[in-house]
Amino acid sequence: MAGSTAHGQPVISLNDLQNIKRKFEEDLVVLTDSIQKLQAIQQHFLASQEHTKQMETIPDGAEVLVPLCDGLLVRGKAVDVGVNLVDIGAGYFVEMSQEKTRDYCKRRVEFLNAQLSRLQSVGQEKMQQRQMVISAMQQQMAQMKLTGPRAAAGSIAAR
Numbered sequence: 001m002a003g004s005t006a007h008g009q010p011v012i013s014l015n016d017l018q019n020i021k022r023k024f025e026e027d028l029v030v031l032t033d034s035i036q037k038l039q040a041i042q043q044h045f046l047a048s049q050e051h052t053k054q055m056e057t058i059p060d061g062a063e064v065l066v067p068l069c070d071g072l073l074v075r076g077k078a079v080d081v082g083v084n085l086v087d088i089g090a091g092y093f094v095e096m097s098q099e100k101t102r103d104y105c106k107r108r109v110e111f112l113n114a115q116l117s118r119l120q121s122v123g124q125e126k127m128q129q130r131q132m133v134i135s136a137m138q139q140q141m142a143q144m145k146l147t148g149p150r151a152a153a154g155s156i157a158a159r
Contacts, residue, residue: 014144018136024130031123035116042112048107052098055081 012020058064058078065073084101085093096104 012136014137014140017133021130021133021137024126024133027126028123028130031119031126035119035123038112038116038119040118042109045105045108045112047081049102049109052084052105053102055084056098 016034018029021033046100050064057157058081062078064076064078066076067073082093082098086096088104
């Protein structure tokens with residue numbers, strides 16, 4: 001993988017740099033996917049928060065359409081609209097008041113904001129590191145053009 005220069009610094013081959021770059025790109029794809037999924041979950045909680053506000057305007061006994069899944073609704077009657085059944089994960093549901101439901105959704109959104117911020121920061125670091133690898137590859141390729149492939153192998157020291 002690495003040789004050394006006259007100064008004793010390790011050298012990374014062009015092939016190894018390409019592998020490192022590929023790994024950064026794979027990591028960036030995973031991070032981007034994770035960010036998109038967290039943003040979708042965040043939108044879900046924001047929508048739930050908004051729906052609890054709308055539910056306050058529905059009188060007890062009013063006819064409503066209840067979604068069972070996308071595109072499938074059933075008729076129902078609103079009963080005790082001041083209390084929500086909230087999915088807290090792992091198949092567990094908890095009854096909460098409108099206010100507690102909104103507070104729960106707000107806390108989840110804040111938590112997701114913190115996670116998104118952290119992932120975006122990691123993504124920025126990975127992009128910077130990837131760019132450093134690309135620069136090293138460009139330097140090595142430029143050196144190869146000037147001196148030939150054998151001389152370039154010993155010219156780029158690891159950072």
